Amino acid sequence: MGLAATLQNRPFSSPFSTWEGRSSCRSILLCLAESNFTKPSCARYVASALNSGTGPTVVIDAGHGGNDQGAKAKNPYCEEKRICLQTARLVKKYLDQLGYHVIMTRNTDAFIPLARRVEIAKQCDAEIFVSIHFNSSRLPTASGIEIFFYDSQEEKRRTFASKRLADSILTRVLRRTSAHSRGVKKGNLYVTRETSMPAVLLEGGFISNPGERANLKALDYQEKIARGVADGVDHYFKKLKR
């Protein structure tokens, strides 16, 4: 389903929705696409969580996978799906260390329909959903990190919590990476819209920017992003308890 059709299906008004037209992340378009839904078996995903703690259940969603490569670039060659999975695995590692119960929507190079990712989160009673993506633009100088949440008029508490989670994660990812901030943004994205728990989608940098791409391919930089995400998740839950 096309972008316009998807947006029409779910009326969305944002006074500062800036993602459209500023960056042409293929991921965003793919996230908006409807996908075929196959009923998932949660047990299949429990394997990803065997070593996780007993804390709140967090779903980490590595964007794209399989035939869906996401954004791509050459020199150095880079596929978004790989950076998503590498970073998501590191996020899981750090959240495991903090005692969270982490479920990954994919832990291999597999195509997982968007509806299935959402259903995994619902069936596992996830308390939050964090999707990891990387950006792309026709403008090679476009750079920085942004994070999206869905502004639902019907689910104000979820919207408020999603924004708080987004603020918490972005602040700490920027602290770790020293990257340029593109801000916390409202966006009508499938996985943040259709989930039922606080949900965010991180765009952790531009694959289309040669300098940023070199960073994104480096393990130490992926670790900075992942530690920032884990810090942000941890801060979100600790603040809830106060």
Ligand SMILES: [Zn+2]
């Ligand atoms: Zn993407």
